[in-house]
Structure formats: structure tokens, C-alpha cells
Amino acid sequence: MKSTWKLTITCGLFGTLLLAGPDPALTPATFKQLYQACQTDGSASWRSVPWEISLLDAQKKAATVRKPLFIWAMDGHPLGCT
Amino acid sequence: MSTFADPAILQVIKSRTVPVAIDQAYQRRQQDAEGVFYRKIAGKSPRNNFQGTTQGLFIAAPDGTFLGYTNSRVPKHVLKIINQSLEKYQPAQVAVLARGKSDLQYNPVPPEGGLVLRVQAKVLGGYEKTDNPHRQMEIDAISRDNLWLSRAEHEALVTGLFPPAVAERIARFHLIDNTRGEPPMWAKEQIRALDIKLHGGTVTGRAHVETDDHLRGYQPEFLGYIEAGNGVVTRFDLVAKGLFWGEGTYTRNAPKGKFPLAISFSLADGTDIADRVPPQASRGWINGYMKP
Structure with a gap:
């Protein structure tokens, strides 16, 4: 459970850092990142x-x-x- | 905390009620059994003028007896209204309403053999920092809508063609900032440029939509991937991303100036109940939506 949390937090932080920088242009390299930024949280209450x-x-x-x-x-x- | 993040509210509506979510702009107009039932309930509430919005939270008995209403989002107040309503409720045997003939204008169904795509939008930046939790919810919001494609459009995609009608439907009805509420759509003449190509499974392109007064607009680029097998589309992952500016009557408090907006499109697999919701822009004129 601990490692899952660590992974989640790391991924979340990484994603936040990626999006916190200059607004990324839409390229094959940034496609997945921008696509993921638009996905809703399936665990919302x-x-x-x-x-x-x-x-x-x-x-x-x-x-x-x-x-x-x-x-x-x-x-x-x-x-x-x- | 939002209304439906409150554990006490979640517990009571899940255990003691049958919860239903609707776009009341349909039911207050529908000329069928569902519309009559909704108006019976809402007509006893403070929101009883069906020429305007009747949005809010209603509690009603299965026979349509009105029990309570609030348009508040404050959890403490919502919970109070729910509990007061439940105290009034007396369980009784009630007949199941006959559906009868549905008002076709307000009961659209996804085209047979077509596709349903999930459309989700996110403002990527431009907001000022806030300590207001409700404002923060707007800032963090990811919107959800559905895009419907006809059987012929689905078949065109399978053969490697991106139908112009789909490009136009996307431009007019889905290149919108619906992250803070119900946005204005684009008129046909507000499409200044539109070029979406499908080549070798890769979608590329650009669009420019803008009002005549230049107060609202969006200039995205497109990139995506479409795959097909056995005569059906098996992958449709598309992103539109560019600078948006302006706001609508019901989408106030947009970031100032131009701000980055990303919109994703993906196949709906039916696992989310929202996959069954008609496209926002199809409300009351499904034929106009499908043939923009």
C-alpha cells in the first residue's frame, strides 16, 4: 500500500511539474500528457x-x-x- | 467541500433515496409522461416557472408528491432540506408510471451503428491563485460532454476518411470552454478556419473559431490517432489544444486574456453512465446537431 501511494504521489507530482512549466505545444511527445490532463478522476465521490x-x-x-x-x-x- | 463530497449527504441519498440526475431543460419542456411527472414535482417548488430554469435539488415521493427543494450547494443546508423531506415521506404502494409515447424532440438516442465519443476539456493555465474553495473547484474542473457520429461517419473513419461533417460538428459544438458552466456554441459563420486530416491513422489539423466582435475565440491545433479493425473504430484518441479567450453568460470568470485550453476526444465504452447522456448541443434539435 505504501509503495502504491509513493508511486501515485510521484506520478502526480511529475504530471504537475510537467504542466506547471511553459504551456506545452501539441506534439507527438506531449500528446499523452495533454490527453491525460483532460481525463476526469474516476474516484470522485x-x-x-x-x-x-x-x-x-x-x-x-x-x-x-x-x-x-x-x-x-x-x-x-x-x-x-x- | 462540494455538495456530493460530503459523506453525510452521500450516505443519506445512497441509502434512503433513489438518486436521479437530469438536465431539467429537457423535462420542463417535454410533452410526454416524463415531462408531466417532472412538472408535477417542480410545479410545487419555488422553481415553478417553466419558461426559465428550474435547476436545483428536489426530493419527491414516487407518486410525485413534492417533499423539498433547494438550490443551495452548501452541504449543511442541503442535508437539512433532505432530512426535513425524509421526515415528511410516508412510504406507500405507488403505481409505476406508464412511459407512453416519448417526445422525440427531447429523447434522442445515439445513432445506430454510429459512435459515441467522450469529450473532456481542461483549462491548463491563466487563472489567478485563490483561497476560495468554490473558485478552486472551477479552476480544477474538467468538463464532460459526448460527441455523436452517424453510422456513415463511422464507416468513413474505418476507411481512413475524416468526414467534413464531423469536423464541422466538432468545431461548432465541441471547441468550447464548458469548464465553468453551460457555454455558447459557435455559429457556422464563426468558423474562420477548419482543416482536419486523417492520414495513415494520424489526425492532424487546426481550427479557428471567433465571434464577430472578437471577444470570444479559440485557435486549437489537433493531433490524434484512429485505429480500426473488423469494420469498426477501435481507437479514437484526439486532442485539440490552443489558446481560448472570452466567456459566455453562464461561463463567467474565465482567465483574463488568452489562456490554454485542451480538449480530448475518446471512444465511450459504456462503462460510465454519462456515456448515455446526449450531446449538450443536441438539446431540442438533434437533427441540427447531426447536420450542422
């Missing part, structure tokens, strides 16, 4: 919620399990983070 994206599907589930609906309604889809 809101992702642990079993969101439905259809209100009718959610109503069916809620009626079945007899629980209320919690509706996160935004301008732009919330799961799109817009």
Missing part, C-alpha cells in the same frame, strides 16, 4: 452515487423500493459537469 438518468426509470425504481426520489436537476446535464 459523486461518482459513487448510483445515479439514474431517466426520471421515469427512477420513478419505477422508487415505487418498487418505496423510497423517495432525489432529483439533481441542472442546466446542462449534471453528469456532464457543465
